Amino acid sequence: MSTYDVTLRESAELARRAALADHGAFAELYRRHGPGIYGLCLRMTHDEEEAEELVQAIFVHAWKQLGMFDDGNFVAWLNVLARHFVLNDRRARSRLAARVTNDNDAVLGASRGVVVSHETLLTIEGAVAGLSPARRTVFVMHDVDGFETEEIAQCLGITASTVRVHLADARRTVARMLRC
Numbered sequence: 037m038s039t040y041d042v043t044l045r046e047s048a049e050l051a052r053r054a055a056l057a058d059h060g061a062f063a064e065l066y067r068r069h070g071p072g073i074y075g076l077c078l079r080m081t082h083d084e085e086e087a088e089e090l091v092q093a094i095f096v097h098a099w100k101q102l103g104m105f106d107d108g109n110f111v112a113w114l115n116v117l118a119r120h121f122v123l124n125d126r127r128a129r130s131r132l133a134a135r136v137t138n139d140n141d142a143v144l145g146a147s148r149g150v151v152v153s154h155e156t157l158l159t160i161e162g163a164v165a166g167l168s169p170a171r172r173t174v175f176v177m178h179d180v181d182g183f184e185t186e187e188i189a190q191c192l193g194i195t196a197s198t199v200r201v202h203l204a205d206a207r208r209t210v211a212r213m214l215r216c
Contacts, residue, residue: 043068047110055102062102066095069111073118080122090125094118096169100193128181163213167206174199175206 047068053061073094077087098117105113164172173192177183178199185203189196 044109044111048107051102051105051110051113052107054099055105062099065098065110069114070095072111073114076115076118077122080119080126090118090122093125093169093173094121097121103193128176159214160210163210164206166213167209171202171206171209174202175210178203179207 047065050061050065050068054065070091074087074091077090077094078084081087081090094114094117098114101117164175167175174188177188177191178185183191185196185199188199192199
């Protein structure tokens, strides 16, 4: 049996333990596979800071999805999950960037035709960045990407009512930050 096979077996066992809420096992998975996921994110984004942020978000998402891991190759499963996560993040960023027009104004909510200045858009982005990761994810998926509540719930592995609570809290927080 090769060292690679042993590593795969160990990672699969750690994933099984982590799925049962073993925080130490999950920390070990992060220690072992975090650098590889960072490399993947860096190759896909070409931005060190963005890659670091994505690694954190990917491992949070992986923690929530460990119940879906089927005792196969954990490294392959994690890499597929990471690639999808980064691609979805890129799509969301490109959709937001596409809303910025050449004259530095942004159209928010194209169906509503709301036009705001570039400075206002940066202020809104700063307010959204100040949200907790869960609220930010739900807010962006719903209000920026246009996902429905049920789609978000299914994607994140939470209930629709939790999505609605996160969305309402996120909107209140952003509104409060923008009033300051």
